[in-house]
Structure formats: C-alpha cells, structure tokens
Amino acid sequence: MRQMSAAEAALLLRDGDTLLIGGSGGGHAVPDAILAAIGDRFRTSGAPRDITAVHPVGLGDGKTRGAGHLAQEGLLKRAVSGTFVNSPAVARMAMDEKIEAYTLPQGSMSQLMREMAAGRPGLLTRIGLHSFVDPRLQGGRQSQRSKEDLVELTKFQGEEYLFYRPFNVDVALVRGSAADEDGNISMEHEAVTLEMLSIAQAARRSGGIVIAQVKTIVPRGTLHPKMVKVPGILVDALVVEPEQWQTFETQDSAAYSGHVRVALEDIPRLPAGPRRIVARRGACELFEGAICNLGSGISTGIANVAAEEGVLRRVCLTNEQGNIGGAPASGNEAGAARSPDAQIDQPYQFDFYDGGGLDLAFLSFAEFDAEGNVNVSRFGGRIVGPGGFVNISQGAKAVIFGGTLTANGAPKAVRQVEQVTFSGRFARERRQPVLYVTERAVFRLAEDGPELIEIAPGLDLEADVLGVMAFRPRVSPNLRQMDARIFADGAMGLADRLPPAAPRAALRRFAPAQAAE
Template structure:
C-alpha cells in the first residue's frame, strides 16, 4: 500500500479513537415527526422496567452504540430502565476496553439476565455473572435467530437436533446456563429433539444506515443486516417497541425500502453512527456493501492495514503459516468447484487468504453467519463482513440455507478429545472463561465436510528449519482424553455421514469410528514422543501415514490447484 494511503488510514484511526467515546444523546434532526423521531436520551426512557430487550448486530457491524450509552446514562441517573433481560444473537462486547459496545449496559440493577450465542467479548457481563449479579444463558446462534423468526408468528420456541449430545443436551445433564447460580434453562428434551425457548421480545434495538422522513428504514450501504428484520417483527407481534438508530434521513425511495415504517416505533438519528468498526456510515466504505465491485487488492490492503495497526489480527509466524498452508491444501483437495463455504474467525481466515492468493477464489461462494453472501470474507476487526459481497441476507435466512446447502466449513478449536469431540465454547473453569458456541454448532451440523484447525498445544515452542518441525518445549495439550465441554459431537457427525478433519501444528488427523487418526505428519515430528506421549488423547495412527509435502513445510513451490 502506498504511503499516502497508509497515512490516510492512520488518520482515520486517530480520528476514530479521539471521538469514539463522544455521544450527543440530545441530538434531534429538527423539523420532523417528533413522535417517531426522538433523541437517544428519550429513547432510553421508552424501555419499560423488567422488559426483554434485544440488540442487533455482530462484532463491529451495526452496533447500537448510542442506544447502549443512553440506556446506561438513564439508569445511572434515574434508575430506569432496570431489571432488564438483555439478549444478543452474537458477540457485541468490547473485551472490557472499547466503549460503545453492549458492555455499556453491564451495570448492576440495569440488567438481571444476559442471553447470547457468544459471550467471550462481553467481559463486563461475564464479571457480573461471576459475581452472581446476573444470570447468563447460552444458546446456539442459529436457534436464537429461528426463535426470533418464530416469535413473529406467535411461537417462542424452536425444535431442533442442534445440541444433541453436547453441553446443551438435558439427557447428559446439559442446559443453557453459563452461571452456576442460574435458576432456569431455555432448553428441554422434546421427543428425539431439543426444544429451545426464549422470553418474548419487548424491545428491539438496531442500527441501520438510513431512514426517510416517514420512518421507513434502508439497509443500503450497510456492512451486514444480521437479524434486524426478525427482531423487529418479533417485537411487533409481541406488542413491543422497535427503536432504530440511523445515520441520517434521506429522500423516500419506494423501491429501496428495507423495513416499512409500520414496523418501527421510534428512530434516533445519530450522524456519528458506524457502518462497521471505526468506519462512520456517512463515510462508509463501498467495499463492504452489497454488490460492490471495488478493486480487490486495494481493499484487502486497506483492511489488512487496519488489522495490523490495531493488532486485532495476530502476526502469524512460520509455524502458523505452515498450519495455514496445510489447511488450505486440504481444503482444495476435498472441496469441489461451486461449493458454498463458511470460514470461522482466526486461523480459518488464513485459509480464505491463501485460496484468494492461489487464484481459486472465484471457484467458491463464501458466506458468513451474519447473512453476508459471496465476496471475500473480511478478517479481524471486520469479521462477519465481506469485500465485494454479492448479496446480504439475514442471519436467520443464512442458517436455514446452510441446512441444505453448506458444503464445507473451516472452524477453529480449543480442544479435541479421544472420540473426536470438539470444545470451542469453554476456555477453562469459571464463568469468566466462558466463550459460547456462536454459530459454530449450526454451521458444523449443516456442513457436509468440516475442517477443524488449531495449534497442537497451547504455549508450546516449535522450531521450523529447512522444512522440518521440532518441538522445543511442550505446552498444554489441546488433544485430551475428554474435553471440558462438548460443542461438537463426533459420533453424531459420523452417523450423519460427515467427513471431518483436524489440522494441527504436528499434522492432519481424520475422524474415524475409533476417534482422530493421524494421516499426515510434519517432517521432524516424532510420532511417539511428540504426539502419542505429548497428548492425553487416545490417537490412532494410519497404516498409510504420509509426510506433509515439502512445498507446504517450506512454502517453496507451494501452489493451490485442482487435481
């Protein structure tokens, strides 16, 4: 990237950091319907005590930042609204650092319960849960979006096979509670299926790009839609309120209306609203919008520069680069042209990068659980979006589409056990170590082929020299006899005919009836010492064990190509 472009991005971030904690809660656009268009401070007063509130969005996409701050300030000043049950579909926290996230409402007395698919970034909610100030409940993202859809038709439950044989299965002592002191669970057995439920949505909050003077909402130039429509219609059916925040008022365009004014109770205009993390809607980046045709190389460089400056995407070393090449080569080997693909956050993003750099990007359709469809999956700070996406659907739509159409997924792991079960939802003991499954369970359940990718050990030291890998210092095994929590049930996956791989620092494993079987090993790795004796998991060794090719271990002559 040219110096001048890099300088612009630094300026962009400096401006963002200087203003990210400023909110004009009293701003009103002026001569316009005063009943529908209200200030953020007034919006906070519209939320009844004891109600169930859902805030829409994922990560940096469509954050309701000004509403979070207004609700917080209202409670601190006037003790209202209070005792709220707060719901999100996915991650909306700032890891205890960033302002303008759902952590703004993590105040004792303001919320009494937090329900989400992913809680790792909501540090303040986790702290409240650990202190027994609130209950925290976890549901798969796909089930939350399905229930939102169902609530718009008068049904507060969802019947599903998702979660059977996992930490959510009541037959195995499972439930939705992440806090030991919780008094309820939102899942129960119903025949051969699990029945998930959620409280009725009383208030839906969302951030959309624009509204017209009549109150119609426009998604044009958004980076993701997520579950805006489902949340609004659920609140409508329940006789609740829908409060939107938009960046500005535009001229009415009947052909472009995304959500009719009849579904929206109040609108807060905030000129400082974001399109996505750090990017103001008024200066939106076209590369993240539906149907964009921006220069891919320039867009990638722009995205990568921000991720590098903010350190949101970790710097990958030689060993991790080999890991990524292993996974990308396996991906191309088992995938087919035209496949619909989902990539998880972290190391799976590296697979997308290599597929693009290898010239095979156009042979696949990539997608995200946000509903973003097509284009190159955005990484790091912008995960959930895409560069030049073809279409934008809702989260509920994409999860339902995945059930019949998702061909292959690449997902990260925390632990793998002797049976091949995977844990991604719990880092350790205690509420503060809880992560949640996010969209993982629905995605893994839908995909025909699953490639898990993760390091062999945590905090281990490896040395890569001349294409050979040496384990210098052992760390904490990630392949264990029994995972802390089953988020993916291997036996159920095999029963349904899925093909499952585990790509690790030391080699590639394939799921068999006996558990993970090592089918490729890194040159330099001693199978007995570095794998069998370094892990508490029971691991099978293939009779046809192969070495990872030199092109992968060194990168020399590495090329992705169809057979």
C-alpha cells in the first residue's frame, strides 16, 4: 500500500477531473488535509483547473475549510452537493456565476453512490418531484451557467419518477480512523460512517483512484474485520494525518463515536426566546415511541426540550447521517449524536426515510407561502441547498416545520417562496399531515393552503399575526390559544401527558385475537 503526504496526493488530481469527496458537515469524516493540499497546490501552481467536485453532504466549517479549500476561481468548474451551507465561499461563487452549481437531495446523492458502484444506469426515485429539483422547475440548478441536466423526469409503470444521472469519477477521497498495512480502513472513532464504501466502489467502477486519509497506520491483521468500512482492495493510496480531529470543533468525543454512554439528560436547557417556544410547541407533537428526525436549525431544539421534559428516552431521535437514538448534536456539529444506539451507513438511513420509516419529521423553514410550499434552499441572496430536507419531508408520515413568523421585521410567510424545497400541493395529494409552528401561531396544511389553528396567548390576531404575513391564510373557526405552558419558565409536564403510540402494523399480528362473542 502506497503511503504519501497530502501534498503528494494533491498532485494526483488532473485538469478537468471529477473529484468525489466523502464526509459530512462540520468536519465529520472530512478528508480536510487532502482538500487543503489541493487548494494550496492551486494557489502556488495554478493547477489543477476546472475540477468538478461532487459530495453528497455539505463540507466545511462555515468559513474556509472543507469544500471551501476548493473555492478558487479556475480551480473549481462545477460543484454538486446536497448543500453549500458549510462552504459559503462556494455558494458565493455560484451566486456570482463563477461556477456551475447544483444542489440535489442529500439522500438521493447518497443512494446514487451505490448505483454508481454497481454500474447501474442511475437512481430512479420519486424524491424531489414537484420541488426545485424537478426539471419542470429548476432541475437542482443554482447558477445560470449550469446547463447540463443532472436530473430527468421519466415515467415508470404509469407513474412519474425522477432519474438522477451518475458521475464518472476520476479521484475519490475518503476518510477513516485507521488503516492497516494493506490499506483496510476502519472508522471506529468517527462520528459518522456515511457512504465511504460506496464512494470507493464507485471510483473503482469508473476506473478512478481512491485516496484515504487516516489518523494512524496499524500492523497488518490487527483491525477487526467487522470494523473495516473500506477494504484495502479498493484503496490506492494512504495519507496519514496524526492531528486529524473527529470534527472541526471536537478533537475526540467518545460519546460521538459510541465508545461511551453519557447522560442524555445533561443537554443544556434552551434559553428563553422564540427558539425555545417553537421547539416546545413542536415537542408537543411527540408521542410514545415516535421515530423522529431533527433537521438543522431551530428544530434541533426538540432534543433539548425532550431532555428537559424527561421524555428523550421515550422517543427515538435520528439524523440522516446514520445515527439512531441518543441525542443529535446541533450547530456546526449537526450530523453527530451523543451516545447513539446505532450508527448505520447513510444510504441505508435514507432508504428507511424514503420508505416512510419516520413517524415525525421536525424541520426548519426559511419561508412558507400561500400554497403551503416551504423554502430552505435559496433565499435572501443566499444559496443553501436542501441537504436531507427533501427526502425527510417527502418520506415522513407527518411533518412539523418550525421557524419564526418574521425575521428582522420581514415576513417569512410570503405570497410565493423563492424556491420550492417542499411542495404543499404534492403533500396534499398524498394526504400528508403538515404543521407550520411559529412563536406566535400554528398553522396546518389545509386543502387551500395553510390554515391558522392556534395563536399565542395575549396576541392580537390582526396586528400580531395576520398583519405580519404577506398572504392572508384561512382562519379556523375553531381557532384556539397555544398551550400557556409552552411560554412558562418551568417544565411543561410533557412526561405525564405523552400520548401513547398506536400499534405498528408489523406488531398487530402479535396482538391477542379478540374473543368471539
């Protein structure tokens, strides 16, 4: 197995190559040393040029790291990712029309890696229909110079589907915790495992090379075979980075890797304010045994509220990167989880999500409109991208969108969203229950758009709610006040009134038969 420096690895990238990169968000299994070396090489030599960077999850610390290393004019030709929120420099290049830019559903990109690995034509799925990913809208494009159709609309057995086209991979970057002398890669100290195996297999299928960044090299035969995520037969070169941190903010958390269990109830209590109100009202939708996803942003506060109310262990919180159970992290470390019960590869998590496995999805909104559409992907002069939002919102049995009703005095309930990340019409067609929870009011998705069903105590309907919206929703004839306990300082008593779960279909066969009368 050839071992080399990050600078030597950067020399393997040629002009016009497609670079496939593993990792997630704020440094979770991100091969940052190699990315930094690629950026340094271009600054000093002007090479390589016109790279296409593909990564299912956004990569970066919100400043310069991760995909930000590649954000140099001439180096980057095209960026395709689930989100650019972690790499604002890439987003700026897209806004300034300096690169071709696409943001596609994180789950669909993750699953596409498996299709590429197997040499199949691409990914056929209903995920993304009627959103900005649909070619009838924007096809996932985030810049005017993006001309190629990466997503196609097709019909199969009389139903509409989206077809995600594969990429030909020249170089793939993966990351692990350790490698043995044969190049077998383990990930036992990582916060996530993602689709590292599929990425390596996809590169091999394309005739590309696989470079792995690891923290240490161990003797041959010392890695437990079940801990190996990427076998050495797929790895062409190793870069050892002894100073490799678990994330961009955490050097090593045994709770993130699952090596130790911590008290989940130690999650900090949310401070008073709109975020706490929105999270507490959202948490009122929890029920015993509910399987949930917490999206980034304001909805991550659900975990804090569940811990404060003593119900965190009575529900199952998950995140799309593959953590099941425990307490999902927030902020720049979203994607990790403290003391999860299981860590599975990301494509399998999205299989579960797409298949309707989530009882509840708690997601944030940037804006929603009179049709019930939600936008989180492009707004206010920013390109963010959907991340896992499209898969999660489209696949969940019920969705609770959370956010404030205004931002800096401007309405977030708008006549028409700038970009459709969630289609209200498509949700109505599928009879999907949807709530829009704010600090002032709660709306539900009705047949003709959002309907106001709850208002915060003490507010004036016209002045404080309808007057700060850019459209006038239907007001329920049964409009009621939001529970006053949501706004109080102490606990809401959720533990004593958590609704029971309805029996799952798979368990009904074990229920005792009713005695004949």
